[in-house]
Amino acid sequence: MTDRKKKILAVALELFANDGFSATSTKKIAKEANVSEGLIFRHFENKKGLLNALVQQAIARISVILIPILNEKNPKEVIQKTVELPFNIDKSEYPFWKLQFKLKWENDYESNEKMQPLLDHLAWAFTTLGYPEPEKEATILNHIIESISIGILRDGVHSQESLKTFLIEKYNTPTK
Amino acid sequence: MTDRKKKILAVALELFANDGFSATSTKKIAKEANVSEGLIFRHFENKKGLLNALVQQAIARISVILIPILNEKNPKEVIQKTVELPFNIDKSEYPFWKLQFKLKWENDYESNEKMQPLLDHLAWAFTTLGYPEPEKEATILNHIIESISIGILRDGVHSQESLKTFLIEKYNTPTK
DNA sequence: TATATTAGCAAGTGATTACTCACTCTTATG
DNA sequence: CATAAGAGTGAGTAATCACTTGCTAATATA
Known part of the structure; x- marks a missing residue:
């Protein structure tokens, strides 16, 4: 892939994420990428x-990110790493994730199949740890990290930071 | 407010929610509303x-929806009603909520102040029930119902239905 | 009833849109 | 070296965009 093609993709990612697909003109992409x-x-x-x-x-990219969690064989580690996921997003990756979450609202776009392996592995972890309803527990945790991610992308990590240890401790002291 | 004005608002709500603000032309709104x-x-x-x-x-509209929860004086009822919130959304209100969630990604739009009263009341409820970290507990529950709402709006109530009783029971048997 | 204000429309406006076309420059390969 | 294919450009194109203008119809108020 040529340098200019990569630049176009990078600029388009940024503009689509920030301003939206329809609100971004090809002219603006070209201008910002210094390209015709x-x-x-x-x-x-x-x-x-x-x-x-x-x-x-x-x-x-997403399947690469999930590899270390999916390979984890310690169920408690699986949960902890999942909780930590949104807090480890580098600022340079914000446009990438922003676009992902925005695309979820596009009618034709199938979004959540990418996260299904994580959901399955979480369910396995909760099963192993003896939770009575592991699938639902996995779904809830998935909901939590999704919403935390959204909060981080909009208001920065600091806005959600305190939830990190809170959640980790919560999942280390299970309900009776 | 005249009938035609109301019709324009209704059509615009639907189109903005489904196709997005930028992707919806004023011409299309006019056509669908039978208006110049x-x-x-x-x-x-x-x-x-x-x-x-x-x-x-x-x-x-949102402040009206929150009234019955904010007036509730039984902390357990506050939590239960909050959990039930996303499951009680009528299908006719989907465009309304869709637009709300989409607007959260608009850069200039202040979104979450509308839900702050709910967050405060939830924190009060968790405090009253003796939870060690009531604010964080409130934030997490708020995250959960936000993400569940998103799931319902995209895939329908049935996709999340089983979580309703699961969550209600969960919050009725608190951690030690 | 006279008049002013609002509701509503048809036909425009210039600007912007996604996309095309004819062309040149670069690079790899026989 | 010759040649073909891809990379890259700049000036177009028709269509669509948000918005305006000049006008009439309805409605309220005096």
């Missing part, structure tokens, strides 16, 4: 194709 | 003004 507008269409056929390329990148 | 395009600008000055009118409606 026509080049976008040479590489990606149309505007939607540019978005699709970003989505493909995202699918690959 | 110019009438939109007569009533709301510009497209952004139309959105602002919807936001104003939303602020009023």
Whole structure:
């Protein structure tokens, strides 16, 4: 992949995440990437194709991020690492995650299958730890980290920081 | 408020919620509302003004929805009613809530102050029930119902239904 | 009833949109 | 070295965008 093509993808990611897909013109992308507008269409056929390329990148990236959790064999560690997930997002990755969460509201876009392996592994962890309703427990934890992620992306890590140890301790002292 | 003005608001709510603000043209709104395009600008000055009118409606509507919870003096009932909140959303109100959640990603839009009274009342409830960290407990529950709401709006109530009783029971058997 | 104000429409406006086209420059390969 | 294919450009294009204007119809108020 050529440098200019990579630049187009990087700029498009940033603008789509911040301003939205429809609100971002191909002209603006070209300008900010220091590239002729026509080049976008040479590489990606149309505007939607540019978005699709970003989505493909995202699918690959997310599965990489999940690897260390899915390989974890200690159930308590699985839960802890899951809780820590949103707090470990680097600021440089904010546009990436912002776009992911925004795309969830697009009608045609299948979103949550990417996180299904995590959900399954969480259910296994809760089962191993003897929770009476492991699937529901996994779903709730997934909901929590989703909403925390959203909070972090909008207001920064500090806005949610205190929840990290709170949640870790909570899941270390299970209900009777 | 005239019938046509109400119709414009209703159609705009639906289209903004489903397709997004930028992706919805004033021409389409006018067509779907059986109204001339110019009438939109007569009533709301510009497209952004139309959105602002919807936001104003939303602020009023949300505070009405929260009244029964904020007036509840039984802390356990406060928590239960909060958990039930997302499950009681009528299908006719989906566009309303969809738009709310979408707007959270708009950079200039202050979103979460509307829910602050609920957060405060939840913290009071958890304090009364003797939870060691009531504010954090309130924040977590708020996160849970937000994420559940999102799930319901995207995939319907049935996709989250089983979590309702699970959560209610969970909050009735507190940790030691 | 006279008049002023609001509601509503049809037909525009210039600006912006996604996208195309004809062309040149670069690079790899036989 | 010749040639073909891909990278890159700049000036277009028709369509659509948010918005305006000049007008009439309805409604309220005096």
